[in-house]
Amino acid sequence: MNEIKTTDAEIEIAGTGTLGKAMAVLEAVVTAGSPQRFTDIVQSIGQPRGTVHRLLSHLVEEGLLVQGRDLSYEPGLRLLKLAYRSWSGNRFRDIAEPHLLRLHELTGETVHLGVLRETEIIYVDKVESRQTVRMSSQIGKASPAYCTGIGKAALSSLPQPELERIAARMRFHPFTAHTHRSAAALLAEIDEIRREGHAFDREEHEAEICCVAAPIAIPEHDLVAGVSVTGPAYRVNMAQLAAWAEVVRGAAGKIEEEVRMRLGPGRNGR
Amino acid sequence: MNEIKTTDAEIEIAGTGTLGKAMAVLEAVVTAGSPQRFTDIVQSIGQPRGTVHRLLSHLVEEGLLVQGRDLSYEPGLRLLKLAYRSWSGNRFRDIAEPHLLRLHELTGETVHLGVLRETEIIYVDKVESRQTVRMSSQIGKASPAYCTGIGKAALSSLPQPELERIAARMRFHPFTAHTHRSAAALLAEIDEIRREGHAFDREEHEAEICCVAAPIAIPEHDLVAGVSVTGPAYRVNMAQLAAWAEVVRGAAGKIEEEVRMRLGPGRNGR
DNA sequence: AAACATAGTTCCATATAATGGAACTTCCAT
């Protein structure tokens, strides 16, 4: 029992016992994006019905899921509450915020702060270009590292073996005509990014969206992140982005420095 | 073992077995708001060290917590990621959004959407008055129901027995001079709110902050929520709030109607 | 430096809680 299923559609279950299974169920429901019925969940998890049923009851009792009158399961509010408290108490985000605001004032475009987690970038803060498009945050959104400016910048600050280990786990989905299609192509660009100190996203993730990003690396806190300035291609051409590269690098450097100062050295002063 | 500890400082552990304990540990770390050391956590949980230690390892392995070099524990990014997907896939929020924007245009002040969960209101969406003060969301923030406009509005739409059950569980913390100090006082105001159809927050939660709110109740989906328009007391006096009451009630009504239409009837057409 | 104190980690026999196959109930369609 408890084998790791490797079928594509199924979610992997880690070696964290009961908690791992419960999280796999939670993830399955949350990822689906629409209310999931019992049978759907059983299928995506590949665990016996009795087990899945009990896990679901526990998740509902904990407020992590809610069950509607049609018996389908949806994410519960407790997740939002937990995330809010994590976010608002996050010292890295807190330290970076004024620098993001300054970067926004300088450029007038949207500024993002993202942290690398395995092969993904998770956005932890954002300053909107205007309130126009959509009102609210993409905070918590996860995007692949290989096709985003922050992602590539963050990757460029990793030691080569670590970078290669992570690159090997990526699945290169071709979002646009410009998306990297292989680890080799990505690694080649990373070399260049290391020399330049900044990365571009040339409509690699979304058509018509470009950005310039710089890495923030604080190895003594296991933190690999990045800042970026993003804009629509029609308004922000490559020359403009290149011109902003320096202030973006500057902001990244200042954030790095301030985090070092305020968070202190890690264990053993390493 | 597994007794429910009732000491004030300790976190209660539900009857959800291993998951319940793991969530109690997670909650303890997240709630603390600062990195928690092993011993801190053991104390706030009141479970044996061996057990807590293993739970922590599993939570770290799952990405729900991260452990710094000084061995302290902090919330991990996986929480943000899960919450983002829950939030962006939330149909109630999605349906309500245009109505919130319209309300913001009409009033020019900050508009909130919140859902009642036991004795608390959890904010699920927000339209900022300006981008001035702080850039980002209080989405996911939990506030007590008895001292917020949305909270009182939402409570007013509950059947009396349910209301009384919930009111009995509240602890009336006196945030300001105007905060209700007892269930009796709250229940009396709820009576009035039921007659009027809207609720005010007269600086009851935060000094200098007022609001007017209206309830959104969709019993067939177990949804009790509210919308509000909030402003600083110096700019928004009671007369102004009273004048907005009607549009707020209107927005709440339209949201209610549209949710009923698009989410369909619950089970048994109840 | 030695002795002490404190914090974190590992171990393992035991008890408890998770497991999962199967029986059962409910709901819906024909």
Added chain:
DNA sequence: ATGGAAGTTCCATTATATGGAACTATGTTT
């Protein structure tokens, strides 16, 4: 009515969580 699909409950079996205690690492005092 009848058949079938979806959801729920049951319970003997087994795996997993438990937690007291021993252990290791770190840091403080004399």
